[in-house]
Amino acid sequence: MCNGTRKSHRTVFGITLATLCFVFITFGGLGQTLAQDHPREKHPHKVRVELREFSVSPHRTTVKAGWITFKALNTGQRNHELVIIRTDLEAVNLPRVVEPNDEEDGSSVRVPEDAVEIVDEIEAFPPGSHERKQFLLPAGHYALICNLPDHYMMGMHADFEVVP
Numbered sequence: 001m002c003n004g005t006r007k008s009h010r011t012v013f014g015i016t017l018a019t020l021c022f023v024f025i026t027f028g029g030l031g032q033t034l035a036q037d038h039p040r041e042k043h044p045h046k047v048r049v050e051l052r053e054f055s056v057s058p059h060r061t062t063v064k065a066g067w068i069t070f071k072a073l074n075t076g077q078r079n080h081e082l083v084i085i086r087t088d089l090e091a092v093n094l095p096r097v098v099e100p101n102d103e104e105d106g107s108s109v110r111v112p113e114d115a116v117e118i119v120d121e122i123e124a125f126p127p128g129s130h131e132r133k134q135f136l137l138p139a140g141h142y143a144l145i146c147n148l149p150d151h152y153m154m155g156m157h158a159d160f161e162v163v164p
């Protein structure tokens, strides 16, 4: 009885091993193809973007569609954010709105976020630090901006292309 049990365990193990081999051989190639189509973890495209008073400077302005890692560096003296907008407009020509604020002059200018197609953003972060985030971007034209009060108007915008 003892022998029989051991034998059947061996058989089960053998079948499992064979099944695993089959799965790896059959789906190994498929997995590789999927990883190439959606390289989120393995080899995402990387774009470094420098934010400061008052400019947005991507170190490259064209990248292939897919998962793209943005590393935003705040090399300025104030907080900045990175907003990614999909638009046919040039980054310098986005709509803008005057909003009241608490300061003495009473108003500031921003891009109205309900009037443009915001893909995603890296929220405001302090000078001397950096933030990293992945975005899935289809091919198209984008504007990278900082939309803190008046920063867009002062020049914090850049055009960005995602190609198929």
Ligand SMILES: [Cu+2]
Binding pocket: 079, 080, 081, 146, 147, 148, 151, 156
């Ligand atoms: Cu800013």
